[in-house]
Amino acid sequence: MIHNIIKDKPTRLFIFLGGFFIANAIIAEIIGVKIFSLEETFGFTKASFTLLGESGLSYDLTVGVLPWPIVFIMTDIINEYYGVRGVRFLSVLTAVLIAFAFVVFYFSIHTSATGWWRESQTAKGVPDMQAAYTQILGQGMNIIFASLTAFLVGQLTDAIIFKKIKQITGEKNIWMRATISTLFSQLVDTVVVSYIYLYFSLGFSFPKVTAIALVGYTYKFTVAILCTPIIYLIHGFIERYLGHKQAAEMKNAAMKMQITS
Incomplete structure (x- = not known):
């Protein structure tokens, strides 16, 4: 039976896309x-600008934003060939695995470290x-709660x-459905994680959280x-493969x- 599963191209493709989707989401959470x-990463002078009355803002971002675009690309590709149910299944599975990973991290942290390893x-x-x-x-x-909530809602x-x-454009304009859906979902993801964590958890002011979210979103938008x-x-690769x-x-x-459904 396993040979039939592995030989089936749509199944193999789903496993590959799903594996890449899950791996990048977990990596993004950990790093x-x-x-x-x-700015400094690319050798530019660090920006310092004011937005919504909040001064000294710059593009200080979590490293997790680096692999995150891959997750949204995979989301659109999976949606194209496996529908909303495929995306939903992988999103829930990914959230469960991320939560599981941090449970393992918690217990690993609380093991007793040997003295020689500490030093x-x-x-x-x-x-x-x-x-x-x-x-x-x-x-x-x-x-973690803010990130997982934002991830599920955004997906x-x-x-x-x-x-x-x-449904409106048909098979035409792949760029339109892929880009617009990503821009909206990135906005939702940014707003949810920013307000849950920075506003409700850390007590940052509403203008400050909004300014930070907008700065982060401009990067994601670009x-x-x-x-x-x-x-x-x-x-194109998938069309040739299938x-x-x-x-x-x-x-x-x-x-x-x-x-x-």
């Missing part, structure tokens, strides 16, 4: 604890490996908008536009699938 300067990297500027390990993997429950928003646009050609590249007949059948079935 997201680091904040980097976008093993002192010469490299890390005097306490246990403290470093805890800081990197022990992200607060508030940010469902992306899938629904993508399908609605395709990346979403730049990633549009990648959609066409992946779409064959135009099977690809068309899958896309038609995905369109007929009810969002609530």
Whole structure:
């Protein structure tokens, strides 16, 4: 039976896309604890501007934004061939796996570290490996809850908008449904995670949270536009892999699938 499953092209494609989708989402969550300067990374002078009365703003972003565009690209591709149900299934599974990963991190952090390991990297500027390990993997429950909530809401928003646009435009204008759905879902994701974590958990002022969210979204907006050609590249590869007949059948079935089913 496993041979039949592996030999089936649509199944193999779903496993590949789903695996890439899940891996990038988990990676983004784990590495997201680091904040980097976008300007300085590219060798530019750090920006400092005012927005909504909040001064000193710059493009200080979580490193998690780097692999996140791949997740939204995978969302649109999966939606194209497997429908909203396919996206929803993978989104829920991914959220469960991310939660599971952080449960494992929690218990691993609270194991008793040996003395020699704690001091093993002192010469490299890390005097306490246990403290470093805890800081990197022990992200607060508030940010995890905010991130998972934003992820699920954003993914469902992306899938629904993508399908609605395709119902209007048909097979034409892949760029339109892919880009617009991503822009809306990125906005939802940014707003949800920012207000849950920064406003409700950390007590930042409403103008400050809004300003930070807008700065982050401008980066995501730009990346979403730049990633549009990648959609066409992946779409072309899948069409050749499946064959135009099977690809068309899958896309038609995905369109007929009810969002609530």
